[in-house]
Amino acid sequence: MALLSRERVGNNDLEGKWECIGCGGFGKVYKTKYKTLGVDVAIKLGCHSTGSITMENSLYEEARVMEQASFNFVLRVYGIYEGCPPGTEMAWQEGIVMEFMERGSIHTLLVNLSGPPPWPLAFRLAHQVALGMNFLHLNDLVHQDLKPSNVLLDDGFNAKLADFGLSRVSTSALKCDEEKTELIGGTDKYMPPEAFNPHYKPVRSFDIYSYGILLWSIFSGKEPYPEANANALLKIRIPKGDRPLVEELEKKQVDGLKALVELMIKCWDEESSKRPLSSEIIRHTEKVSLKYKERIPNAIHEVLNKLDPQTSSHDSQPSEASSFTSVTPGQSMSVDVVDHLEFATETSVSVGPKVLTEKEKAKFVDDKMSxxxxxxxxIKAIADELNSKGMVHKESYSTILRKEKDQDKVREIYDGPLRSGGDEVKAAFYDALKNHEPMLMKRLEG
Structure with a gap:
């Protein structure tokens, strides 16, 4: 039987507008409709055309890994796109055609809610991510970049692992003469201490560590190490034992949370041999998630009330007296939320009750630049984010970093990438400011 990843998808198989829903160092992701199947799909295009053998091989390898990892909690691949994307000025492209996830990612959800999701949903997400990771490990695969933005959510807020650009066969499943000496990829905040060693080869314990940090993000609703934006600093601190603070989580009186916090701490143990196996993790997460199974519909309803308040009646709003910080099965819950959709939606962000378009974000940046x-x-963290999204050329990025003063760095970004990139790059700059300068943005937004 032919692999799905060999299935060619052309423009004749697709219909509707191509809508850009995400971008990064890999290129861009577009939403369109797969006419043949009658469903919306996401198409991940690389930075280069098929003239690049490296890019082509990378696409095929990622599609192959995704197909090998076909599972309920792993993003599905439909085939390889070939063609010139309609409505764009791009030349011939190849890309991965994947299922489209309506609710973005766990990162999107945490930003939308300005905090963690209701505990029943948080515990289900923890279990579903663990199930996906366990499936990869059973198939001798290491994801190598588990983090909130790489766990996508369907319309029912079910989790699926995505972004397999770094995935590879675990070296623990290779013979010695088969071991590879590839560069280690990943995201520093979610990488285990041993991975900062240039001679390290990825094994399953890499994902276990990342999963522990991911659990902390889900339960706290925060990004780890907010004060350490420089990657160089993280590469020093993490091997020395720094981990996200757990005191606030330990204070919460939530049935089942203590057990998962203990599991989380074991996952990010400095010694990889002491970290639990994924098969052990799913036993713990299943036990807790089952306690809250009956509360999932109510939890999702409350989240939807916050994300889409205009579609909810006054009577369906949760009680202001309820709280996520202290809950046991059967209790009601509430959450504060700010809409900020970065994937699977139009490029927009909520500022109070108003949603800014890409053009409005760009105007905001122009008006407030002084x-x-x-x-x-x-600004270093902001430049890093723009660079990771492919919004800054290598030469411009180096020029920005060479500037000694923050003011000069900002001016260099504005006079260079922002001016040449237009509204799209200015909107990305706006989003980066929201991520790294929340207090400044709150003041600027009045």
Whole structure:
């Protein structure tokens, strides 16, 4: 039987507008409709055309891994796109055709809610991610980049592992003469201490560590190490034993949370041999998630009330007296939320009750640039984010980093990538400011 990843999908198989829903160092992701199957799909295009053998091989390898990992909690691949994307100025492209996830990612959800999801949903997400990871490990695969933005959510907020660009066969499943010496990829905040060694080869314990940090993000609703934006600093601190703080989680009186916090701490143990296996993890997460199974519909309903308040009646709003910080099965819950959709939606962000379009974000940046130049302090982190999304050329990025003062760095970004990239790059700059300068943005937004 032919592999799905060999299935060619052309423009004749698709219909409707191509809508850009995400971008990164890999290129861009578009949403369109797969006419043959009658469903919406996401198409991940690389940075280069098929003239690049490296890019082509990378696409085929990622599609192959995704297909090998076909499972309920792993993103499904439909085939390889070939053609010139309609409505764009791009030349001939190849890309991966994947299922489209309506609710973005866990990262999207945490930002939308300005905090963690209701505990029943948080515990189900923890279990579903563990199930996906366990399936990969059973198939001798290491994901190598588990983090909130790489766990996508369907319309029912079920989790599926995505972004297999770094995935590979675990070296623990290879013979010695088969071991590869590839560069280790990943995201520093979610990488285990041993992975910062240039001679390290990825094994399953890499994912276990990342899963522990991912659990912390889900339960806290935060990004780990917010004060350490420089990757160089993380490469020093993580091997020395720094981990996200757990005191606040330990104070919460939530049935089942203590057990999962203990599991989380075991997952990020400094010694990889002491980390639990994925088969052990799913036993713990299943036990807790089952306690809250009957509360899932109510939890999702409350989240939807917050994400889409205009579609909910006054009577369906959760009680202001309820709280996520102390809950046991059967209790009601509530959450504060700010809409900020970065994937599977139009490029927009909520500022109070108003949603800004890409053009409005760009205008905001232009209008407030004089203040941003003077007051922005996390500009290195912002430049890193733009660079990771492919919004800054290598030469421009190096020029920005060479500037000694933050004000000069901001001016260099504005006069270079922002001016040449237009509204799209300015909107990305706006989003980066929201991520790394929340207090400054709150003041600028009045």
């Amino acid at each position: 203040v941003i130049v003077q007051d922005a302090a996390a």
